[in-house]
Amino acid sequence: MLYINGQWRKAKSGSTLEVYNPATGEVIDSVASGGREETEEAIQAAKEAFKTWKKATGQERGQYLAHVASLMREKKDEIAETITKEMGKPLPHAEREVAGAINYVDWYAEEAKRVYGETIPASHSDKHLMLLRQPVGVAAAITPWNFPASMITRKIAPAIAAGCTVVLKPAPSTPLSAIKVFECFHEAGLPKGVANLVIGPAEDIGNVLTKSPDVRKLTFTGSTQVGKMLLKESADTVKKVSMELGGHAPFIVFEDADLEAAIQGVLGTKFVNSGQTCISTNRIYVAESIAEEFGQKLAEQAAQLKVGNGLEEGVDVGPLINKQAVEKVESHVADAVRQNGKVLCGGKRYDEGKGSFYEPTVINYAHDDMKISTEETFGPVAPIYTFKDEEEVIERANHDSYGLAAYCFTNDLGRGYRMMAELEYGIVGINDPAPIVAQAPFGGIKESGMGKEGGRSGLLEYLEEKFVSVGTGK
Structure with a gap:
């Protein structure tokens, strides 16, 4: 009505x-x-x-x-x-x-x-x-x-x-x-x-x-x-x-971060709502020294997420909104694989009859030329990139067009303040994957x-x- x-x-x-x-x-x-x-x-x-x-x-x-x-x-x-x-x-x-x-x-x-x-x-x-x-x-x-x-x-x-x-x-x-x-x-x-x-x-x-x-x-x-x-x-x-x-949120993990807290942060910002969130993590930048460990642990936990009808008990990841959304996710994953991305878990549709499901997916060895690096995927796909130092990751994390939300995990207080200042986004979560509250402003730049x-x-x-x-x- x-x-x-x-x-x-x-x-x-x-x-x-x-x-x-x-x-x-x-x-x-x-x-x-x-x-x-x-x-x-x-x-x-x-x-x-x-x-x-x-x-x-x-x-x-x-x-x-x-x-x-x-x-x-x-x-x-x-x-x-x-x-x-x-x-x-x-x-x-x-x-x-x-x-x-x-x-x-x-x-x-x-x-x-x-x-x-x-x-x-x-x-x-x-x-x-x-x-x-x-x-x-x-x-x-x-x-x-x-x-x-x-x-x-x-x-x-x-x-x-x-x-x-x-x-x-x-x-x-x-x-x-x-x-x-x-x-x-x-x-x-x-x-x-x-x-x-x-x-x-x-x-x-x-x-x-x-x-x-x-x-x-x-x-x-x-x-x-x-x-x-x-x-x-x-x-x-x-x-x-x-x-x-639209958003294309970076999630930055430094070598001094609480690794488990960062992984839980990615799980919460990437797979909740099946990745269909404007502030959803799109690019995960992990310091080279911890990238392999981070990717393995993230994939292990992502693979354990239960996919299914949201009315069923224990379901973590529901369907995408329609078949066209699934097709877009498929195209991004296929492009990443063609460009030597390694699927650590997921990577395909989840068979639930007529539903629009896609498996929680983690991709290692992502790089900046992939579609997933520049287009908003709006699906349960987590690509992992590596970086050497703070200066490099700031330059790569700041997107030419998007500027809605960004996340950074570090236990270095000074670095946290520097990232807060340098990340060109309307919302920044430092060691906080869920910064949105009713009493604070929400919005992007660019x-x-x-x-x-x-x-x-x-x-x-x-x-x-x-x-x-x-x-x-x-």
Whole structure:
């Protein structure tokens, strides 16, 4: 169902969209599929609602969000199971995603009360200078399939907290999670038009969102290619834009690192969500003196990961989102093998009937000319590179285009600080493979994006600054 102006409804055309379980290839549900007309209606509903929502106090907006968080806690098991069914991640991982999604709502329920302005020291005695921060207006949010609940709340919660109204377009492969989240917004009694959900073809809906002069903010998470297209389409109306785009994260292991901790870090950043994460490790740089040992131990543990349907107990790695994703992973592995890469474990499809599974794979002797070194694999493949010294690894780790996340393991405090400064990424984890939290900003540099989500920075993305100068007459 679509959710427009506080009402659940079907598409006017009667069109529907089938939702598949990537673990079985079976259709699990069908939902209404809207288009240009429904998107325009959602924008107008949001525009009308903004007239009053922007005047609500921060405390009032925070209370609504707190109620949403409470409802999501009540429905957390239901939401998690929906995530697993429509995108494949193991149920415990889906449960963690739901917990993270709720954290964002909780955080911004509190931050809604903290939209502060500033008083600026005046240069003349007859003036009083102020800086006001006010909601930007109608915000359009386009979210991905790999985190179908948390990416929604990470965008919508700060928008609502800031006083904006929202039109959300979720990924067509994972609309059921979005519906579950919006059920919580509906049951919380959010005023009609404040949050709207439009499901359907990306081109039809996206084009309306980018071209509409009534949409004053666009936030998108997805591929760099699509992000660039949306930026171009948004240029004519000069929207405020934030984008979280592709990544190609390096994971650097120095000879003085805690080897076991580094291996666990790679397992967590590479194989969780089957490698389908924008901050997933893509290139593992290991000091020459420990590379063979590291590769062997990593492969041994990766081979023990259980692959299967995410609803089954004990599963560590679920399916990829579809067959095309499997084919891309296959092409990267085949290219690496052609260029003398050595497969230490995995390296092929995992036979699970109609599912889109690929084995957790570790490749030794990777080098910079392989496809896997420059293209985002988005799958459970861990290539290992070697390096001689700090200067070399910094130069190789810093990617020309990507700059989202990077990881470094070392027990040398000085080196840790040097890596923190030299790695050209928006997020850096030093001895920390899981740096993402609701209270901290998330976002990349270069072609990995612009703007931030999460933390205080995420709230500011939905606010405009207005300078006011008041003449006092004396």
